[in-house]
Amino acid sequence: MSVEQSPPFGVRIGVRSYEMDVNGHVNHAVYHQYGEHARMEHFRAAGLSQHALGAHGLTIVLLSTTVHFRAELRAGDELRIDSVIAFSARKPFTMSHRIVRVAAADGARTDDLAAEVECTLGVLDTTTRRLVADPHGRLVAASSDPALLGPGPDVSTS
Template identity: 75%
Template sequence: MSAEQAARFAVRIGVRSYEMDVNGHVNHAVYHQYAEHARMEHFRASGLSEHALAGHGLTVVLLSTTVHFRAELRAGETVDIDSEIAFTRRKPFTMSHRIRRVVDGAGTPVDQLAAEAECTMGVLDLGTRRLVADPYARLSAVATDPALLGPAPD
């Protein structure tokens, strides 16, 4: 498995009735929460829980996020949310997410892209309250499974 493949991570969740808006589909803000959930689970799986990071004086912060909506989601459906991290030599890095419907409300397996989220992230030094240089190196030094972070930047 290549490092790029190892960096992709996914979680599965059910769409809940209280996430609906007045039009009967998932509220736009919930897509951001789905992406956040996938990000946090991706970090936890790599050994970068909030507690582990704080023990090294670090935290991960969201700098910006954009969601592109492709298809409506409704209560009772099941979605997979994947995440992939990409580092450069700069302080910010990105996490991309695809939210895919995998089971419709009738219980039928499907595969449909519902949304894509692009997030710009940074690693914050808790002491200085500044973004750290070389976030890949800082995160991989703490991670118990650094392969989930993907390849080092070129």
């Protein structure tokens, strides 16, 4: 099955002191929140706010998420969270995030991969409460900037 990917999208955030665990680094659950923040910002930039989706009788649901931890993050670090959406011929689609430390708390410039977040998502019809077929097409129809969603699936090789 061939999967096409959208161009990367990214947001920047700073690590806050209250996100630390007893070991002095970012708590594992916070990485999921970083991925969620990047997802919501990516969809918002594409014109797919909850309000816009709701006007089309749709919402996006998270079906699964996995985080692969690569490096510690500490309070004061600056992060870039990139995201890429990939659609296939199936109802679920994927969104991948790379959490990269771009500056350490001491101000040193870095480019350290801190984590990779892999998510499986679906587009839910809010009336039937079922995943829709052709999630890419449905999102494009609701979007004000469909280029941020990337190409749809290559169904000729799926």
